[in-house]
Structure formats: C-alpha cells, structure tokens
Amino acid sequence: MKFQSPKGTRDFYPQDMAWRQFLTDAWRSVSVRHGFEQVDGPIYETLDLYKAKSGEGIVSELFHFEDRGGREMAIRAEFTPTLARMVAAKANTLSRPIKWFAIPNLVRAERPQRGRLREHWQWNVDLLGVDSPQADAEVIGVAVDFLRQVGLTPQQVHVKISHRRVVRAILAKLGVPDEKMTEAFELLDRRDKIPPEQFTQSAMSLGLDEPRVERFSQMCRRKYHTGDIDHLRRSIGLDDSFNDLGELDAQLSAFGLTDWCEYDLGIVRGLAYYTGTVFELHEVSGVERAIAGGGRYDQLIETFGGPAMSAVGFGMGDVVVTNVLRDKGLLPEDVAPAPDAFVIALTDAAQAQLPGVVAALRRAGRHARFSYKAGRNLGKLLKEASQCRARFAVILDDKAAEGVCELKNLASGEQNQVTIEGVGDRVGNSE
Amino acid sequence: MKFQSPKGTRDFYPQDMAWRQFLTDAWRSVSVRHGFEQVDGPIYETLDLYKAKSGEGIVSELFHFEDRGGREMAIRAEFTPTLARMVAAKANTLSRPIKWFAIPNLVRAERPQRGRLREHWQWNVDLLGVDSPQADAEVIGVAVDFLRQVGLTPQQVHVKISHRRVVRAILAKLGVPDEKMTEAFELLDRRDKIPPEQFTQSAMSLGLDEPRVERFSQMCRRKYHTGDIDHLRRSIGLDDSFNDLGELDAQLSAFGLTDWCEYDLGIVRGLAYYTGTVFELHEVSGVERAIAGGGRYDQLIETFGGPAMSAVGFGMGDVVVTNVLRDKGLLPEDVAPAPDAFVIALTDAAQAQLPGVVAALRRAGRHARFSYKAGRNLGKLLKEASQCRARFAVILDDKAAEGVCELKNLASGEQNQVTIEGVGDRVGNSE
Numbered sequence: 001m002k003f004q005s006p007k008g009t010r011d012f013y014p015q016d017m018a019w020r021q022f023l024t025d026a027w028r029s030v031s032v033r034h035g036f037e038q039v040d041g042p043i044y045e046t047l048d049l050y051k052a053k054s055g056e057g058i059v060s061e062l063f064h065f066e067d068r069g070g071r072e073m074a075i076r077a078e079f080t081p082t083l084a085r086m087v088a089a090k091a092n093t094l095s096r097p098i099k100w101f102a103i104p105n106l107v108r109a110e111r112p113q114r115g116r117l118r119e120h121w122q123w124n125v126d127l128l129g130v131d132s133p134q135a136d137a138e139v140i141g142v143a144v145d146f147l148r149q150v151g152l153t154p155q156q157v158h159v160k161i162s163h164r165r166v167v168r169a170i171l172a173k174l175g176v177p178d179e180k181m182t183e184a185f186e187l188l189d190r191r192d193k194i195p196p197e198q199f200t201q202s203a204m205s206l207g208l209d210e211p212r213v214e215r216f217s218q219m220c221r222r223k224y225h226t227g228d229i230d231h232l233r234r235s236i237g238l239d240d241s242f243n244d245l246g247e248l249d250a251q252l253s254a255f256g257l258t259d260w261c262e263y264d265l266g267i268v269r270g271l272a273y274y275t276g277t278v279f280e281l282h283e284v285s286g287v288e289r290a291i292a293g294g295g296r297y298d299q300l301i302e303t304f305g306g307p308a309m310s311a312v313g314f315g316m317g318d319v320v321v322t323n324v325l326r327d328k329g330l331l332p333e334d335v336a337p338a339p340d341a342f343v344i345a346l347t348d349a350a351q352a353q354l355p356g357v358v359a360a361l362r363r364a365g366r367h368a369r370f371s372y373k374a375g376r377n378l379g380k381l382l383k384e385a386s387q388c389r390a391r392f393a394v395i396l397d398d399k400a401a402e403g404v405c406e407l408k409n410l411a412s413g414e415q416n417q418v419t420i421e422g423v424g425d426r427v428g429n430s431e
Numbered sequence: 432m433k434f435q436s437p438k439g440t441r442d443f444y445p446q447d448m449a450w451r452q453f454l455t456d457a458w459r460s461v462s463v464r465h466g467f468e469q470v471d472g473p474i475y476e477t478l479d480l481y482k483a484k485s486g487e488g489i490v491s492e493l494f495h496f497e498d499r500g501g502r503e504m505a506i507r508a509e510f511t512p513t514l515a516r517m518v519a520a521k522a523n524t525l526s527r528p529i530k531w532f533a534i535p536n537l538v539r540a541e542r543p544q545r546g547r548l549r550e551h552w553q554w555n556v557d558l559l560g561v562d563s564p565q566a567d568a569e570v571i572g573v574a575v576d577f578l579r580q581v582g583l584t585p586q587q588v589h590v591k592i593s594h595r596r597v598v599r600a601i602l603a604k605l606g607v608p609d610e611k612m613t614e615a616f617e618l619l620d621r622r623d624k625i626p627p628e629q630f631t632q633s634a635m636s637l638g639l640d641e642p643r644v645e646r647f648s649q650m651c652r653r654k655y656h657t658g659d660i661d662h663l664r665r666s667i668g669l670d671d672s673f674n675d676l677g678e679l680d681a682q683l684s685a686f687g688l689t690d691w692c693e694y695d696l697g698i699v700r701g702l703a704y705y706t707g708t709v710f711e712l713h714e715v716s717g718v719e720r721a722i723a724g725g726g727r728y729d730q731l732i733e734t735f736g737g738p739a740m741s742a743v744g745f746g747m748g749d750v751v752v753t754n755v756l757r758d759k760g761l762l763p764e765d766v767a768p769a770p771d772a773f774v775i776a777l778t779d780a781a782q783a784q785l786p787g788v789v790a791a792l793r794r795a796g797r798h799a800r801f802s803y804k805a806g807r808n809l810g811k812l813l814k815e816a817s818q819c820r821a822r823f824a825v826i827l828d829d830k831a832a833e834g835v836c837e838l839k840n841l842a843s844g845e846q847n848q849v850t851i852e853g854v855g856d857r858v859g860n861s862e
Contacts, residue, residue, distance in 0.1 A: 009473035
C-alpha cells in the first residue's frame with residue numbers, strides 16, 4: 001500500500017529543503033538587517049477571525065474543522081488576521097513602531113495552478129504605528145533588498161505602485177459616482193483578464209461616456225516612472241489627494257529605490273482592506289503571477305478590536321519567486337551544507353577508535369561523517385567522502401593508537417600526517 | 432470585538448520567537464554536523480496515512496477535515512508517517528544510509544496540559560537503512576550533543592534506554608505467555624501511574640506468581656549503568672537475545688556517551704511500532720515529561736509500501752525542553768539579533784540624507800535602524816538607540832553634506848568623526 005502526498009502540497013526532500021532553507025534564511029537576514037523582529041502564530045485560528053476580515057465568502061477558501069469543544073477552526077490561509085489579532089491583544093504594551101516579519105506556512109482550499117499551490121510558505125513584513133509614507137518606502141525597500149540579495153536586477157523585476165485614494169480621486173473626477181466605486185475598482189482589477197470590448201461596456205455602465213472610458217483605459221495601462229511625479233500629477237490633474245503619493249515618491253528616492261519602482265494605477269490588490277499605497281512585485285515579462293504584493297491597511301487593527309493604528313506591509317510566497325529565479329538561472333546549486341570531514345578507518349583497531357574521533361569533531365562544532373559500510377578499501381571510502389562533498393578525509397590506520405592520522409584535502413589532494421587531537425582545528429571552516 | 436488564540440496554541444511575540452528560532456537553529460546545527468539532511472512534508476496528510484500506522488483509534492486524536500474532493504485529511508500530529516511515506520515513495524533512488532532530520536509544527540486534538548500543548552514544534556532525527564546498533568548510538572549521540580550545546584549536563588538529564596526484544600525475552604522467562612505480552616508491556620508502561628497493589632494484581636493476572644511479580648517489579652524500577660552490561664546480563668540471566676543491547680553498549684562507549692546513558696527496562700514508548708532499542712531523555716528529578724523519545728522501528732517503511740528497511744530515530748518537542756532549560760536557569764537572554772547601527776539625524780538637511788545612509792548600511796549587510804519620531808533631540812535619540820541594543824550610533828549633522836558623520840560606540844561611549852562611506856566597515860560584526 002503506497003500513499004500519495006495531498007494534492008497541491010509538496011514533499012521537501014533534502015535538495016528541495018536546502019533551497020527552502022536558503023530562501024527563508026535570506027528572508028530572515030534581510031528582515032533583520034532592516035530592523036524587523038520575527039513573530040509567528042498558530043497554524044489554525046477560529047473561523048470567526050477570518051470572517052471578521054473577509055466576510056462569509058472566505059469560508060469556502062479555507063480548510064476548516066471543529067475543535068473538541070465544537071468551535072469552528074480553520075487552517076491559516078494568510079497571516080495578516082493573526083498579526084492583527086496579536087497586535088490588538090497587546091496594543092498598549094508594544095512599543096511603536098511595531099516592525100514585524102513572519103515566515104508562516106499557509107494553506108488555501110483552492111485548485112492548484114502554476115505559482116499557486118494549496119500549501120506554501122510566505123514571507124510577511126509589516127510596519128505598524130507610522131502614518132508617514134516613509135514607512136511605505138522602508139517596507140518596499142525590504143522587498144527590493146531581498147531581490148538584490150538573490151541576484152535579481154531592476155531590469156528583471158519591477159515594483160508597481162499605486163495608491164487607492166489617488167485612484168479613487170481620479171475615478172471620481174472621471175465621473176464615477178461613490179456608489180459605483182467598488183465596481184470600478186473591481187473592473188480595474190480584472191482589466192487584463194477580460195476582452196477590451198467587455199472592459200468598455202463595463203466602464204460605460206459605471207456612468208462614463210466614451211472619451212472618459214478611453215481616459216480610464218489609458219490610465220490603467222500607462223506606467224509612470226518614479227521621480228516623474230509632477231508629470232503624473234499634471235497628466236491626471238490632481239492636487240491635494242496626491243500629497244501622500246508625492247511624499248512616497250520623495251522617500252523612494254531618498255532610500256535609493258527609484259530604479260526598481262514605477263507607478264501603475266492599474267494595480268488594485270483586491271478590495272478587502274487596503275487604504276492607501278498598494279504595490280506588487282512583477283517579473284517584467286509578465287508571464288508569472290506577482291512575486292509579492294502589499295500596501296497600507298490603516299483600519300484593520302481597529303476592526304480586530306485594537307486601537308486606531310496605521311499599518312503597511314507585504315507578503316511574498318516561496319512558489320513564484322522560486323519559479324522566477326529558476327527561469328533566470330539564479331537558483332544556486334549545492335546550498336546544502338558540505339561536511340568538513342569524512343572519517344575513514346583502515347583497520348579493525350582504527351574502526352574501534354572511529355566513533356570517538358567523529359564524536360570529538362562534532363563536539364568541536366565540525367560537520368563530520370563516516371561510512372556505515374563494512375569495507376576497509378581506501379579508494380571506495382574516499383569516493384564516498386567525495387560524493388558527500390566532504391572537504392577533508394581523516395584516515396585512521398594502525399598509527400591511530402599513537403594518536404596520529406592522515407589528513408587529506410579532497411580538493412587539492414594534499415595529504416599530511418597530523419595528531420588526531422589537532423584535526424578539529426585543521427578542518428575548521430576558517431581554513 | 433477582540434479575538435483569542437485557539438486553546439492550546441501559542442502566539443510567538445518577538446521575544447518568544449527569538450527563543451524558538453534559537454532553539455530550532457541549535458537543532459539544525461547539531462543535526463547538520465552529525466551529517467543529517469533536513470526534510471519536510473505537508474502540514475496535512477490523508478487520514479488514511481495515519482490510520483495505516485496507528486489504526487482507527489488515532490482519528491479522535493487528530494483534527495481532520497474534507498478537502499474539496501471529499502477526501503478526508505488530517506493536520507499532522509507526528510512526522511513519522513510523512514517520513515515513512517516519503518522514504519517508501521523514493522526508496523529505490525535514495526542513497527543509504529538515509530540520515531534525515533525535520534522540524535515540523537505538529538497539532539494534537541487533545542486536552543492541553545503542562546509540557547503538552549495542541550500545537551508544538553518537534554525536532555525529528557531518523558537514520559534509515561542501517562541494522563547495526565552503531566546507528567542507534569549515533570542517533571542517541573545527536574540528542575546528547577544538543578543537550579550539551581544548550582548547557583545541560585549528565586547530572587541533569589539522563590538517556591534512559593531499554594530494548595523491546597530483551598524485555599520480551601525477560602517477560603517470557605518470567606512466564607508471561609505470548610498472548611499476554613501486549614498486556615504486560617502496557618502494564619510496564621503504566622507502572623508509575625498506578626498504585627502498587629494494582630500493579631501486583633495486574634501482574635498476577637498475567638499468570639505470574641508472587642515471587643515473579645516481585646522480580647518483574649524490581650526489574651522495572653532498577654536502573655543499570657551503561658558499561659555495566661555484564662552485570663545486567665547476569666542479573667537477568669539472558670544470553671543471545673542480549674547481543675544487540677551488548678553491541679549498543681559498546682557503541683555508546685565508543686561515541687563517548689556512557690556518562691549520559693543508563694538502562695531502564697521500564698521504558699516502553701507505547702506499543703505501536705518500535706522493534707528494538709527504545710529510549711527517552713528525562714530530566715533527573717522526574718517532574719517533567721520526557722524531553723525526547725525514540726527507538727528502532729524496523730518494520731514501518733514496509734507497512735507504508737516501501738521495501739524492508741531498518742530505521743531508528745527520535746522526536747524532541749520544544750515545550751518540555753524549554754520548561755527544563757527555564758527551570759535550570761539556562762534560557763539565554765537577549766537571543767534576538769542586536770542592531771549594528773542606529774542612524775540619527777540632527778538637522779533637516781541630515782534627515783533628508785538619513786534614508787540613503789541607512790539603505791547603504793543595509794545593502795552592505797549591516798543591521799541598521801533609525802527613529803520614526805519627528806524630534807532632533809540627541810539625548811532622546813541616543814536613548815532610543817540604546818533601548819534597541821544598537822552597538823553604534825551614527826550621528827548625522829550639518830557635516831553630513833560633506834560626507835562625514837560622528838560614530839559613537841554605545842558600550843564604551845567612544846566617539847569619532849568618520850566618513851559616511853566608511854561607516855559600514857566600521858560597524859561590521861568583526862569589530
């Protein structure tokens with residue numbers, strides 16, 4: 001009887017896991033050097049928590065179950081509700097700004113497709129308690145610093161930025177009435193998934209005449225460079241509602257992020273809870289889903305019973321970024337740790353000493369291995385040492401009883417007789 | 432409306448998470464230096480997978496749900512079924528020995544109690560494809576090396592070892608018939624949880640007369656030192672069935688583990704799938720649950736559709752070991768990473784330069800922070816720098832326009848004027 005892994009989930013064999021560990025280590029180190037602290041929550045939450053953020057519609061997208069007390073629980077499909085709950089619970093004692101990151105595994109009850117699996121790992125970066133667009137820029141800077149660290153360039157990935165209040169002001173100016181605003185945002189969000197004639201028809205049903213539909217359509221498709229904010233302001237004809245985006249532009253420039261960023265007013269990020277800046281990271285060819293997405297959500301903490309607290313953040317899943325790096329030839333090889341030493345015994349007496357030598361190396365912090373095979377053939381044992389990418393072979397023979405061994409550098413072939421006691425220092429990574 | 436975390440689960444705020452990260456980093460580094468490779472599987476599996484290992488009885492201990500295709504799934508409560516499924520699926524291509532470790536989060540649908548929560552994190556270490564007790568000793572050595580690394584001693588924690596086949600031989604010798612063997616093991620497992628008279632009564636119902644009940648009881652309670660294997664053999668009066676334990680004893684000695692280990696024939700580890708050596712790590716006072724437990728399970732891979740493959744491993748949860756370390760005063764303080772630099776601007780012009788200085792430090796791999804507060808008061812800003820444990824303050828004033836700043840070592844108070852360009856090197860961790 002053989003068993004399968006559940007549909008849309010992954011088994012991480014050593015090579016897959018080494019990459020996931022490399023990726024999460026990169027996420028962690030980037031977050032830490034930007035001053036973010038790691039947090040985590042439970043793998044499941046009350047179903048009510050998710051309903052509070054997203055309404056009843058969310059239930060069908062979650063795997064849910066009853067706990068022993070008959071309460072409805074759901075496996076987490078996103079981290080933000082947990083974060084909002086945790087912040088709301090300790091809002092009075094947490095010093096601000098709250099700069100948190102998390103790397104949870106998340107589960108979505110939906111049909112798996114390219115770039116979107118049922119279970120994935122997601123990097124979440126959130127900055128709470130700061131109104132200023134400087135926080136938006138810092139958060140975008142975290143995402144960009146990660147892209148840079150894994151070898152991506154501004155020619156390969158763009159940060160596409162929009163602003164919910166600016167878009168709303170533009171739509172109002174075009175003549176979209178307040179009660180049709182949600183519908184207009186939805187249309188903006190679907191613009192690339194529907195035929196042009198359907199777009200036009202839907203836009204006209206929002207109350208726009210033909211020239212305005214054309215302006216709406218142009219607005220969605222045109223990209224503006226950061227730093228070119230005055231041009232954007234003029235072409236759209238806005239003033240006050242633009243101040244926040246203007247200040248963000250200045251901060252993106254101050255943090256040195258301009259090369260990576262552009263304004264794309266077609267970026268909407270769903271409709272749920274964003275209140276200002278929204279952004280997505282896209283591979284420029286557009287064949288992949290967004291690498292990451294986020295924005296400002298200034299009302300969510302209050303929704304979860306906390307005080308009024310502004311917030312900005314993003315999430316990046318492991319699946320799309322891995323696809324992008326693979327496509328670009330940027331997936332590093334051999335990220336699994338290689339042994340410092342492979343210990344070999346050539347005689348029975350030496351074999352009796354081997355576990356002690358191995359154990360001493362490990363106690364000294366060295367990565368040491370040995371063969372479980374019964375043979376004493378040096379060639380075969382050296383081959384096993386090379387296959388596991390060991391840097392040194394420690395060869396024990398009859399001289400081991402006198403406390404000496406042969407130390408062979410498996411890259412250079414150089415071999416020396418050394419004391420067994422001194423082997424730990426000789427095979428240290430500092431060499 | 433405030434929300435609670437689900438019963439028996441934990442929120443990991445930054446300090447809690449820093450400890451969990453420290454602990455999992457220790458688990459990982461110990462595993463790696465012993466030559467184990469990390470793996471992982473999905474957070475949920477088919478319910479059938481768990482039934483295959485543990486029978487229908489397991490269902491009430493799991494949180495389970497239907498996926499969209501109506502298949503019954505369960506959140507993982509242990510990692511071994513996933514490991515066995517993964518090994519069975521690729522048994523022909525995996526080179527042996529298979530040395531794997533994993534650090535999954537696990538969920539049990541049971542009443543939370545001290546040392547046992549609904550969700551916990553568990554270190555799993557498994558070595559497959561080696562019959563020899565050398566593998567058992569190496570696996571025990573991994574657990575012991577971790578204890579040593581976090582500061583525990585052989586005076587504080589013991590590895591209690593038993594052997595299922597030896598105990599079975601002893602029980603048979605005492606007169607327990609084959610068909611009562613399971614019952615006898617269960618009694619052994621419960622010996623400390625029931626009153627002595629109930630133990631006696633139950634032992635007699637196994638068919639033992641009073642002197643033999645007494646010998647059975649003594650056998651359960653007496654501890655034998657490792658290295659004292661001949662004494663154990665004589666006192667029990669066994670020969671061949673003892674060979675495996677005798678070889679394990681020799682290997683524990685060869686790996687230098689004798690100080691940490693003792694034989695305790697009362698250790699049973701449930702009844703499910705262990706076939707030879709079983710062991711538990713216990714804090715000596717006995718007030719806590721086992722820190723870790725494991726043993727040899729030579730038939731499980733076959734049960735999961737793989738080839739016959741011997742296996743030995745253990746699991747260690749994060750909850751008990753954290754309790755033990757806290758009780759011993761061994762929980763390290765301030766394991767969260769401290770900033771290299773806190774950047775301060777004393778003028779508006781310097782403030783405009785600050786994001787660029789911060790970003791450059793971060794791009795150079797330094798952990799850099801700054802204040803979101805509007806003030807320019809040096810004293811207050813230095814206080815904020817100290818509160819976040821920054822090692823250096825980088826102070827920008829009017830000279831920043833000329834590319835120089837003040838660098839203050841916050842431990843020593845020493846302050847120097849340096850170039851802004853050179854700050855990254857000056858605050859590097861190598862200093």
